[in-house]
Amino acid sequence: MRNPQLNKHGELQHLLTLDGLPRAIINQILDTAAPFTEVAEREVKKLPLLRGKSVFNLFFENSTRTRTTFEIAAKRLSADVINLNVATSSTKKGETLLDTVDNLCAMHADMFVVRHESSGAPHLIAQHLENTGRDHIHVVNAGDGRHAHPTQGLLDMYTIRHYKKEFHNLTVAIVGDVLHSRVARSQIAALTTLGVPEVRVIGPRTLLPTDVEKMGVRYCATMEEGLKGVDVVMMLRLQNERMNGALLPSPQEFFKVWGLTAEKLALAKPDAIVMHPGPMNRGVEIDSAVADGGQAVILPQVTFGIAVRMAVMSMLGGSH
Amino acid sequence: MNIHIQNGRLIDPANKIDAQHDLFIADGKIVGVGSAPAGFSANRMIDASGLVVAPGLIDLAARLREPGFEYKATLESEMDAAMAGGITSLAIPPDTDPVLDEPGLVEMLCYRAKKLNRAHVYPVGALTIGLKGEQLSEMAELVEAGCVAFSQANTPILDTRVLSRAMLYAATFGFRIWLQPIDPYLARGGVAHDGEVASRLGLPGLPASAEIIALYTYLRLARQTGARLHITRVSCAESLDLIEQARKDGVDVSCDVAAHHLHLCDMDIGYFNPHCHVIPPLRSQRDRIALSKALADGRINAICSDHTPVDDDAKQAPFSESEPGTTGLELLLPLTLKWANEHQLPLIDALARVTSEAAKIAGIAKGGHLSVGARADICIFDPNCHQQITRSMLKSQGKNTPFLGLELPGRVRCTLVEGTVMYEV
């Protein structure tokens, strides 16, 4: 089965997932992102790469934050950005996902940035574009269901590389709700592809996917076991609706066992960095002292996120 | 019309015949096997040289989408598909709209089907009113109207006491209950087999335990109530052991498997292929191999198509949102042959799974075999001809199947229903 993300020249055609994306392409994205970080410091924070192109932010699930980062990235590349909150418009009127896509294609879209509550929606759109011979239109997955959030995974890799230089000597821990997390899946795919020898996942069994070990990670039940000697701690967001019920008894208990505190962080290497995809639940998955502490790189993640998204968009916009 | 089918290889699993025999048909019935009855003169000769002459196939699960879902398919379109697939008898699950819980509705469906004069239709009535799992349906009346068994389709009964009573009531009459084992709580929200693939793709998982736990409950209640049970669409390896154990314990239980479960597993979902969204879900490769083997050694009694035509709009959606189901009538024979080839199983044993064994389960006495006096429902096919499955070749209104583009063995040349040629290439 051909990788639907690559065109016949092996270039990035769509960015749908990091699972199965060749290491060389991940590295190319990270390398390309580096010079984009500098653009933000200029007088004119704009590059002409996507001048005259239309980028449609197609958000079937609301997320102002993610949408904004894509919007800034596209605008810095001089694209015209059109934001569509489809969650509140057409699909509620019975239009199918692909109807919506066809409509926007007729408006001469060049790129879709797609956020959808169902896993695989961006794949479906990419497949549809291929079936209808619209190879010039690119799809960027901005988060689909529990499946993938590849630009988040990439910006996390960028952040790790920025602080740790190499991947081959790292131990990385991912903490929290892996089961429902598209971020975690993309992180695991990228970390294993980039050669991180030990990726640990930490959390209650109720929040771990079945056969998680087959993703190439080691499961640790407790922070005491999982954080020992790690270089990078990646916290995940715990959604409100999962906090009380059959998955978890309470946010208090979660914080007590798996919340990241200075005390638990002390088990990690002294120079370990702490990451979080945001928005944070202070006092649930992370203690404020850690979130605002010297080891947290949560704000740089956001900054790097723009550069990484610029890199992805500029690579897609120029692929044939 | 007197028909003489000559030079064919006649395979009749019910009578354990696999030999070069001519077949003679008169007045819609088989009147001679091997030799013509005295005074027989044919109006028509059918040359079956190089072809297999078999009983028309019996499909234990085919949704024709009438009433209620005519935009997805109609009796006409699906009957045509059945004919093209060599299927002459269809058991219809009750999950139509309205559901098959009223004798009048069942009579109407049978009447409509009879008027079309193609495949015989055997409705499976709803076990409970509206499939809601609360009130028993009028089983005796429904049987009179034409139902051959009772089922809940894909909607399990939540209340085990209701289930137990439904079994007892059916046992009163000796009616067979066809149940698909699903624990509604464990299955809730699940769209793909809960395992490595679903985890990686971030698809909500439907664990094997949802089938196994429900199955255990059903078998245990059947043992207690004496109900005759048929388990539909077995999908897990572990279920097979439970069924074997129940048989040893004296439970009257048969089971079937959907043809696609013999050939596909969760890995085939690939990049969210919605054609692989089916109920029960495609399980692991280990499960698939176990099912395939159990069918070969007889622990699974029959293969069905689980034909569920889905319109393109409903299928062209993200995996979880896509409507489950696959078109199957025209693939039942090819997939059965492909499975038999994999096990190097004699054709007669393979065909038994879609003729004589299926007839036993559905209680069809007049079909599924080629005895003299039987209904002349016949499928003539070329077992060696391979053909590629394409949307355009499918007569069914449902064009969605994971086998699109694949070459499969077996091509139906001629289908007869009660001695009338209904399909011919």
Added chain:
Amino acid sequence: MQLPEAEHLIATLAETMRPRVTADTCLVGIHTGGVWLAERLHALLGLSQPLGSIDVSFYRDDYAAKGLHPQPQGSRIPFDVEDAHIVIVDDVLYTGRTTRAALNELFDYGRPSRVDLAVLIDRGGRELPIAPSFCALTLPAPLPAGQNLQLERDATGALTMRLIHA
């Protein structure tokens, strides 16, 4: 064609520029050859402002046809562009499109008071109204389009001109 000695051309170029630069003149080399050349000129001319570099990958007008350069280096402009005298330095001047891209990029940093262009070799074949302010060698006849002339640097840091037949 006999290629001229690069080191000799560099010395010539520096001498051409010397009367027209001050200690405050800023050099910006275009990746990659132009950066090596600018480093030499910076030393020869004894300039005090830090050296700048420009990677025009993000400004190329053939992006739509050729895509993004696989390893963009990014630009470094470590001085205030506003009101500065800037000399853009490149090894070879050909169509003028790279110079155009560099100018565009430079103006995104601010408004210089004056911009000059210094090149080692003008190979002809211009497609834009661009001319060098300083040039060590103008080829007598334009080089055929299939050929590529570029500066190369070896392990010792020595620079040579190389002609590549595509």
